[in-house]
Amino acid sequence: MTEWLSPEEWTAIRLSLKVALVAMAASLIPGIAAAYALERGRFWGRQALDVFVHLPLVLPPVVVGYALLISFGRRGPIGAFLAENFGIVFSFHWTGAALACAIMGFPLLVRAIRLSLETVDRKLEDAAGTLGAHPVWVFCVVTLPLILPGIIAGMVLSFAKAMGEFGATITFVSNIPGETQTIPTAIYTYTQVPGGEGGALRLTLVSVAISIAALWISEWMARRVRRRFLA
Amino acid sequence: MAHVSIRDVRKAFGTVSIIKGVDVDIQDGEFVILVGPSGCGKSTLLRMIAGLEDISSGDIRIGPRIVNDVPPKDRDIAMVFQSYALYPHMTVAENMAFSLKLKGVPKPEQKKRVTEAASSLGLTPLLDRYPRQLSGGQRQRVAMGRAIVRDPQVFLFDEPLSNLDAKLRVQMRAEIKELHQRLKTTTIYVTHDQIEAMTMADKIVVMHDGIVEQVGAPLELYDRPANRFVAGFIGSPAMNFIEGRLGPDGLGLPSGAVLPLDMKSQAEAGSEITYGIRPEHLQIAPAGTPGSIPATISVIEPTGSDTTLIVKAEGGNLTVVLRERCALKPGEAVALKPVPRQAHLFDAQGKRIATA
Numbered sequence: 001m002t003e004w005l006s007p008e009e010w011t012a013i014r015l016s017l018k019v020a021l022v023a024m025a026a027s028l029i030p031g032i033a034a035a036y037a038l039e040r041g042r043f044w045g046r047q048a049l050d051v052f053v054h055l056p057l058v059l060p061p062v063v064v065g066y067a068l069l070i071s072f073g074r075r076g077p078i079g080a081f082l083a084e085n086f087g088i089v090f091s092f093h094w095t096g097a098a099l100a101c102a103i104m105g106f107p108l109l110v111r112a113i114r115l116s117l118e119t120v121d122r123k124l125e126d127a128a129g130t131l132g133a134h135p136v137w138v139f140c141v142v143t144l145p146l147i148l149p150g151i152i153a154g155m156v157l158s159f160a161k162a163m164g165e166f167g168a169t170i171t172f173v174s175n176i177p178g179e180t181q182t183i184p185t186a187i188y189t190y191t192q193v194p195g196g197e198g199g200a201l202r203l204t205l206v207s208v209a210i211s212i213a214a215l216w217i218s219e220w221m222a223r224r225v226r227r228r229f230l231a
Numbered sequence: 232m233a234h235v236s237i238r239d240v241r242k243a244f245g246t247v248s249i250i251k252g253v254d255v256d257i258q259d260g261e262f263v264i265l266v267g268p269s270g271c272g273k274s275t276l277l278r279m280i281a282g283l284e285d286i287s288s289g290d291i292r293i294g295p296r297i298v299n300d301v302p303p304k305d306r307d308i309a310m311v312f313q314s315y316a317l318y319p320h321m322t323v324a325e326n327m328a329f330s331l332k333l334k335g336v337p338k339p340e341q342k343k344r345v346t347e348a349a350s351s352l353g354l355t356p357l358l359d360r361y362p363r364q365l366s367g368g369q370r371q372r373v374a375m376g377r378a379i380v381r382d383p384q385v386f387l388f389d390e391p392l393s394n395l396d397a398k399l400r401v402q403m404r405a406e407i408k409e410l411h412q413r414l415k416t417t418t419i420y421v422t423h424d425q426i427e428a429m430t431m432a433d434k435i436v437v438m439h440d441g442i443v444e445q446v447g448a449p450l451e452l453y454d455r456p457a458n459r460f461v462a463g464f465i466g467s468p469a470m471n472f473i474e475g476r477l478g479p480d481g482l483g484l485p486s487g488a489v490l491p492l493d494m495k496s497q498a499e500a501g502s503e504i505t506y507g508i509r510p511e512h513l514q515i516a517p518a519g520t521p522g523s524i525p526a527t528i529s530v531i532e533p534t535g536s537d538t539t540l541i542v543k544a545e546g547g548n549l550t551v552v553l554r555e556r557c558a559l560k561p562g563e564a565v566a567l568k569p570v571p572r573q574a575h576l577f578d579a580q581g582k583r584i585a586t587a
Contacts (some may be wrong), residue, residue, distance in 0.1 A: 123312045123316040127312060127316035129282070131330040228320070
């Protein structure tokens with residue numbers, strides 16, 4: 001295995017997987033909360049939240065990356081605050097790549113969960129209320145299991161987006177081998193140097209394999225959930 | 232079990248008024264049906280009693296306490312929905328034990344109560360199945376079982392039989408009535424089907440356009456409808472209405488015939504009134520019989536037990552139901568003779584004005 005991939009390539013693959021998994025996991029709970037708020041909430045500023053959540057989908061990735069750089073960078077207001085008080089550093093660090101990927105994938109995650117929330121029969125939640133259930137309990141025991149297929153779909157989209165994220169990542173955290181160089185930025189680097197075609201091609205194949213595996217796993221999980229929970 | 236009282240309850244969505252001041256008293260253990268055409272506000276009122284819908288003004292009491300601001304979970308009710316609202320990811324037993332699990336009832340006690348309810352509803356062999364593996368009637372029974380297991384103060388039913396076929400509906404109607412006779416829990420039941428209301432209720436609340444038109448026992452509504460709406464809504468086939476003018480010898484009909492009235496009415500001579508007569512209170516007489524309504528047979532519908540005639544008379548269609556079979560033919564001219572003391576008179580506003 002190791003012979004046909006160079007150590008640099010392995011590093012990029014490992015880092016990509018780490019960044020994508022962390023981005024996906026970290027955005028899951030905020031994603032469910034945002035989807036629930038947007039679908040069910042009746043509050044002032046809902047429209048604004050909707051626009052804000054969807055911005056990364058329509059903005060050029062470089063713009064998102066630059067916005068992250070000036071707000072979460074070492075000298076940015078949020079970045080400086082987090083670094084001084086909690087020691088959390090995003091800029092030119094793999095956590096910054098994860099943050100950029102999480103934000104770019106967030107609208108896709110929220111949309112998938114929101115779509116499945118739309119299809120939940122509100123009477124099921126009403127019935128739980130009349131049977132004595134607290135709204136939080138209703139959400140955990142009734143709503144959550146029913147939207148699980150949507151959550152899985154959203155997680156896959158978020159993971160896939162993170163695996164492919166380029167513009168925001170390279171703008172925010174640059175392209176440092178071993179620290180912030182993910183598969184896409186590594187491929188880009190290989191195409192810029194003479195004799196790099198082999199590395200680019202190998203990483204492309206790995207990328208395709210990971211994507212197919214992710215799709216297959218999600219399909220398998222969704223089928224299991226549907227068989228277990230739904231008609 | 233509890234007494235439920237609804238006092239001047241109103242509901243508006245923005246500027247649209249859905250419930251325009253409803254007062255209803257439901258006695259402990261009573262089976263009350265809210266009935267009315269779609270859009271009359273009956274389901275909204277039920278959801279307000281359940282706490283699923285806020286009330287704009289007025290008071291709802293369950294037992295001694297006002298529940299206006301009490302969340303559904305604390306109202307001690309159980310609601311059965313038209314769509315059954317069973318949890319697709321839970322088995323029949325899990326669905327039925329839902330409320331017990333919430334209350335923290337110990338497992339053996341849960342199992343005991345679910346088993347009891349299941350056996351009384353004939354669900355014992357289905358306890359391990361999922362709702363998707365059940366027929367409509369079975370799902371409805373599970374939904375009822377889930378409500379029974381909760382042992383609430385009040386049962387709320389929202390059109391529970393509307394998704395079932397006609398035969399099953401009749402069967403479930405009897406089962407629900409039998410259930411109520413056994414448990415004697417206060418029950419509020421919403422339907423648009425007046426036959427369901429007539430056959431099941433201790434007391435019917437007829438609603439129309441956000442107000443209560445009349446409250447009473449089924450036969451009371453049938454025999455003495457308070458207004459033209461209730462008269463036309465309760466009873467199948469529906470009551471016949473003929474517009475006429477009150478004269479010295481009786482009611483002047485559009486055809487020029489005069490129908491003698493055998494009842495006291497407060498209406499003044501010369502006023503326009505509506506004459507209402509139920510299909511079974513019209514008899515067929517030979518054409519030209521004095522004091523009758525001239526008519527032409529249009530359609531004959533034999534059902535076996537009785538015969539429904541649609542006749543053309545007084546510029547419209549009237550319905551006649553005969554208990555015996557008849558040898559009439561379409562196109563035949565006849566006279567319709569009202570059974571004495573069975574007519575209903577309504578004034579121009581639709582209010583009942585005569586007492587038989």
